[in-house]
Amino acid sequence: MTIRVAPQRHVQPVPPSDVWQSLGDWLQRNQRSIRIAQWSVVLIYAILLVVPVFLPLPDDMAYLWSNFTRFAQFAFWGVWWPLVLLSTALVGRMWCGILCPEGAITEFVSGRGLGRAIPRWMMWPGWPTIAFACTTLYGQMTSVYQYPRPTLLILGGSTLAAAVIGYLYGRNKRVWCRYLCPVSGVFGLLAKLAPLHFRVDPPLWQQSQLSEIKPGAVNCAPLVPFRTMRGAADCHMCGRCSGFRGAIRLACRSPNHEIIHVAGNVAKPWETILIVFGLMGLAVGAFQWSVSPWFVAAKQWIAERLVDSGVVWPLEATAPWWVLTNYPQRSDVMTLLDGALLVAYVLATALACGGLTTSMLAFATRSLGLWQPARFHHLAQALIPLAGVGVFLGLSALTVSQLRSDGIELPFVGPLRAMMLVLATIWSGVLCWQVTGLYNRELGRRVLAISFVGLAMIVTDADWLLLFWVW
Template sequence: MPAEMKISASGQPSPLPERPFSVEYTQNEAKNRLARFGNALARHPIGISRIQWTMVFIYFSLLLLPALFPLPEFSRFSRLVFWGIGWPLIVLSMMLGGRFWCGIFCPDGTLTEFISGHGKKGSIPRWIRWQGWPCTMLVGTTLYGQSTGFYENYPATLVLLGIPTCMALLTGYLYGNSKRIWCMYLCPGNGFFGLLSKIAPIHFRVNREKWKRFSGPPKRINCAPLINIRQMQSASACHACGRCNGYRDAVELAARPFSIEIVSARDKTVSGTDAFLLVWGIMGIVTLSLAWAQSSLHEQFMEMVKFLDLPLHFKPPWWLSSSPASLYRLAFIVLTGTMVSLLVYGFLCLASRISENRVSWKHLSFCLIPLAGWGIFLGLCRLGASVWQEYGFSLPWVPFFETAVLALGTVLSFWLGIKVIMQHFSTKNVIATLIYCLPLVLLNYLWLG
C-alpha cells in the first residue's frame, strides 16, 4: 500500500492529509541539507582530492596548451575560461558560499599544500607574516595585469597567472608541513576573499558548549590554513574544505544571516589592515582598474595627456606594458583610485564622528563590502563580456544586468549601514546615515559614469 494512504473506518484506503507548508519546515530541510553536505565533505577526502587534482589538470591545460600550440583559437578559449567564466564565478562564490573555491577547487592551494608535505618543511619566517602582504599583492597584481592587458592577449594571462603559481610552489617547498602558507599570507586574492566571505550566508559554525561536553577521542584533522578551530568565529580565514566538519561533535556547516559578521563586529576586532585593503586596495585601485574603460574621467585624463603633449609613440616591452597608453592608464588608476579612497575615508570618518553610537570608520567601511564585492563582480563580467563578444555573441541584456548588480550591492550595503548606525533614532544618527550614503553614490558613479 502506498505510504501516503491510510485505512479509513470503512476499511477503504484514504489519502493522508498533506503536510502543511511551513517556513519552519523548509528552514529545517535547508539546515539538514547543509549539514549533510558538510558531512559529505568530511567523509569523502578521496573524492575531494580527485576534484582538486582534476582542477590542477584543467588549470595547467588552459595555461600551457596555448603556449605549446600557439593557435588563436586556443589562446582565445583560454582567456574566455579564465576571464569570461572563471573569475566572475570565483568572486560570486565567495559572497554566496564562502571560501569553498580556496579549500576545494583552487589549483594553487592544492599544489602549495601538496609540495609543502614533501619539501623542506621550514618554519614560517617573520617577513611572510607581514600584515601588509594581502594589499600589496592584490594591488601589485592588479596594476601589472592592467599594464600588460591581461584579458586581451594570452602571453599576459600566462605571466599574470603563472608567476603566482610558481611562487606558491616555491613557498610550499620551503615552508610549512602540509599547510597552505602561500594561501594564508601571500596569495593576491587572500585578503579580498576574506572580506567577501564575511557576507557569505553559510559558514562552518563552532558550538562551544558541545566542544566542552565532548568526552571521546577527537579525530585528527589537518587544517591547512592553521586556524584555531575552537575560537573560530569568522568565515574570513576558513577555506571551507570541510575537514573539520563534525570535529568533537561541535563543528557543522550551517546557515547564518549574511549581516551577522558585519553588524556584530566590535571596533577592537576590526583590523585596520583589512579596512585599508578594502578602502584603498579594493574600492580605490581595483575598482578603477576594472571601471576605467567606461569612465568619462579616464577620457578627460587622456585628453589632458594629449594636451600636455606627453609621448605616446614609444614602444615598451610586452611584458612590461601593452602600449604607451597603458602606462598613463596606470597613473590614472593610482591617482584617481587614491583620491576615491581618500573621499570614502573622509565620509566614513565624518559619519563616525557624528553618529551617537561611536562606531568607528573601520566598522563602517565593512558595511561597504557588499557594494565593493558586487562591483568587482560586475567589472569582471565586463571583461568576460568583451571576450564573449570575440566569439560573436550579442549581449543586449548587459545594461540591465549591470544596473541590477549595482542595485543589489547598494541596497545590501545601505541596509548594513542602517543596522550599524541607526541603533536608535536620533537626528545625529540620521545625518550620519546620509553621510555614509555618499560613498555608495560615489562607487555607483564610478561604475556607471
C-alpha cells in the first residue's frame, strides 16, 4: 500500500562540477570494468558458497586461516554482511550496483530471457519485508551462520530465484532486486542515510527537454524513474545515468536530507513495518534468543510440564537439517520444542518491541496535532539510524565471536558498541526533532512528541544492552 501526500518542495542547490561528479562520470564511462568486477565477485561467491558443502565439518581445532569452511563462514557472515550494511549507509547501494553477484546474474539472464511484463502481484511493496522476516527466521532455525549447507540453501536459493525471475521478466533489468530481494528493503532504508547520491536537477531536466538534441537511452536496471528520483533508496549507484540530459550527477548531501525532506513525501507503511517490527523487533529476537535466560527458563518450564503430562516426543523428535539444525556429530541438534520456542521467541520479541514502538510513534503523531498516517510513517523514518546500527552491531557480534573463538580478542569492541548506540540514538533523536518541526512549530507539542519517540528508543537500546552487556 502506498499513500500519496502533497510533495514538500525542497531541492538542494547544485554546486559546480566537483570530484563526486567526476567519480559518477567515471563510473558511467567504465561500465565494462564494473562488469569484470561483478563477475569476479560472482566467481568468489560461488567458490565460498559451494566448496564448503563438500568438505567435512570443521572440528574444534579448525581456525579460519587453516580451514576453508571456517574461512568461508567468516567471509560471509563476519565480513561481507556487516560491511555491506555499513557501505550502504556510507555510499548508498553501490554494493548492489557494482558488486552484488545476484544483481549481476539476474541482469545478465534478463538480457537473454523471455522479457515478459512484470506482473502486478510482484510489485506489491510488502514482499521485501515479508522476505526479510522469513529468511531471518529460517536462517535461525537452520543455524545459517554456523553451517555451510543452510548457507548454500538460503543464499544459493536466493541467487537461483534471482536468475529465474531475471529469465522470466524484464529485458536487461533487475526485477528481482527491485521487487523481491529479501534485503532490498533494508538496503533501501540505509541508503537514505548515505551522504552520496545521484541527484536529479529538475530545472536542468526541463531545460534539456527544450533542446533539439535528443539524449540516448540509459538502461537503469533497477527501474528507477530518473525524472522523479529524489532519493537514494531505489538507486543502485551504478553510474550509468551520470550526466544524463546534463541533469543527473553524483553529489554530496547531508545524511539527514532524505529522511527529513524526501521520506515524508510518499508514506510507505511497509517501510514502517520493516523498521519497527523487522529491524527493531524481529532482528533483535533473532540475535538474542540463543543467549537469553528467558528462552532457557521458558524451555525448562514447558519441558517440565510436558514430562509431567507424559508427552515427551517434542523433547526428542528432530527434523532434517533443512528444517531445524541437526548435526549430531557436532552435538548440535534442535528438537521440535527448541524449534517451536525459537520461532515463538523471535516472533514475540518482534510483536512486543514493534508494538511498543508503534504505540509510541502513534502518541508522538497525535501530540503534533490531528492524526495523520503520513506523519506517523515519516516519524518512523527518523528511527532508521538506530534500527540500522542495531542490526549492524548484531551482525558484527558474529565477527567478534568468530575471531574470539580463534583467540583474537578485540578489547575496544565494548566501548565502540556503546558509542555507536549512543550516537545512533542521538542521530535518530535529531532527525525526529527536525521532522516534528515540519508538522508543528509549537515547542511543547514537539517536546511531547520526541519524548514518546525517545521512550521507544530507550527500549531498543535496552534490548541491545541486555544482549551485549547483561547476558
